[in-house]
Structure formats: C-alpha cells, structure tokens
Amino acid sequence: MEFYMKLPRSKKEFALFMGIVSIISVNIIAPLITFFEAGFHLYVYRDVLIVLPLIWLSVIVVVLLTYIPAEKMTAKIVSKGDSFNAHIVVNILCTVLMMSVLLTVIGTWIGTRSVSWEPIQMFFHKWPRNFSISLFVEMCIAQPVARFALYRLHLRLDKKTNG
Template structure:
C-alpha cells in the first residue's frame, strides 16, 4: 500500500516529486560549506540554481535504472517499504553525488577545469554526507507526505465521482 500511496504514479507526479526534493536545500548547503555562509554566496547559488536543476534532472534520469537495480540486489522483494526506500535513497545519493561533485563544481564556478576531479576524494565524502542527510531526513519525507496527501485526495474524488 505504501508503494502505491507514497511514490509517484505518473510523469506529472514524478515532476512534482522532483520539485519538492532536495536541490533547493543541497546545492546551497554544499556551496556554503565550500565558500562560507554569507548572503552573497547564497545569492550566487540562486542565480545558478536553474542550471543545477537541469543537471540534477538529467543525472536522475541517467542513474534511475542503475539505482533501482542496485536496490533490488540489496533489498529483498518482501522487505518493508521503509527498507526499500532507505536502500534506494542510499544508492541514488551515492551515484548522484559522484557526478554532481564534479558537474556541480563546474556549474558553480562557471568553468570546466580539472580541479573538481583532482579534489574529488576531499570533497565527495562531505557532499555525500550532506546529500544523504538532507534526502533521508528532510526532502524525501516531505515529498512522500505530499504524494500521500495528493493520492488520498485523488482516491477520495474517484470514489465519490
């Protein structure tokens, strides 16, 4: 039941889910840890956020199937909804953080250099930890709650109409 009520059922709901989840929190946090918690840093992040959004959507589409396959290898079919979600978040964040540690730096600095690749093993653990915390504790619960509310209302309308 949780799979049906708390996960997107179609492309429109997937877009809503993506709109709620993470980019608005993770990108500014990682940037502020990198450059300092200042208003001008946050303002600068807001100017590049649309480009981060596009890269995140592209990477989600690229990593979706591999993350699902990894999840299936780790979690058994009869495991609980929560265990599937935790494993899926872990697999997704792992893959996305690898790509976005490099691509996000290129977008943020507005330059394609070797620096994010050379500094990868220094920056990736922090980026992974921030992303995993935000996804598990903030973004995913909010997005799943919103989908549960949406599906509950839609199912009530179908039963009445």
C-alpha cells in the first residue's frame, strides 16, 4: 500500500516528485558543500545563489541519467518481498552514490565556473563528505517531504475518485 500511496503513479507525478526532491536538495546540499569549501560567509552564499539554477539543471540531468541504473542496482540488492522502507533506503543509497560521484566533479566545475582537473584530482578527498551530506539530506529531508506530498495528493485523488 505504501508503494501505491507514497510513490509516483504517473509521469506527471514523477515530475512533481523529482521537482520537490531536487529543489529541496539543491537548496540545502549545494550551499552546505560550498560553505565547507569556502567558509560560512554571506558572500559565499550569494555566490552559491548565482549558480544555483545551473546546478539545479545539472541535478535534473544527472537524475534522469542515473534513474534506471539506480533502479537496476536496487533490484539486485532488495527482493520484491522486502519492506517499503528497505526499498526506499536502498534506492536512496544507490541514487545518491551515483549522483554524488558525478556531481562532485560537475558541481565543482559549475561552482568555480571553470573546467579543470582539480575536482578529479581531489575526488577521493571531497567525495565522502559530499556523499554524506547528500545522503542525510535525501533520507531525512527531501525524500520524506516529497513522499508526504505524494501521499496527500493520492489521498485527495482517491477520495475524489471514490466519491
């Protein structure tokens, strides 16, 4: 029942779910990572806000690129009989793993406004922190909010359909 009520049922709902998750994630994760890199200053936050739309677009592209591989990886780890929470946790782990690998490099290029070898050379130094921040935000904030929004939407739609 939770699969039916808390996950997208259509492409339109998938777009809504992805929109909620990505907007929340980008607005929390990008500033946090940047603050850890450049310091907790107002001018740093202002600089993040300037590139945030481009980072958000790159997140959308990376989500679409990693969605199917993450689903396949999730299917290899969990079985159909496992709980909703097991499926969600493993899917978030797989998705965040793939996305954080790509966005550790791409996000640095966007944030610094230059393509260089630096994010690749420093990858193993920076990726664990980026992965941890992203995993926490996805598991504890962004995805629960989006699933709650879909749950409320489905309650309303089902009520409308049933009478």
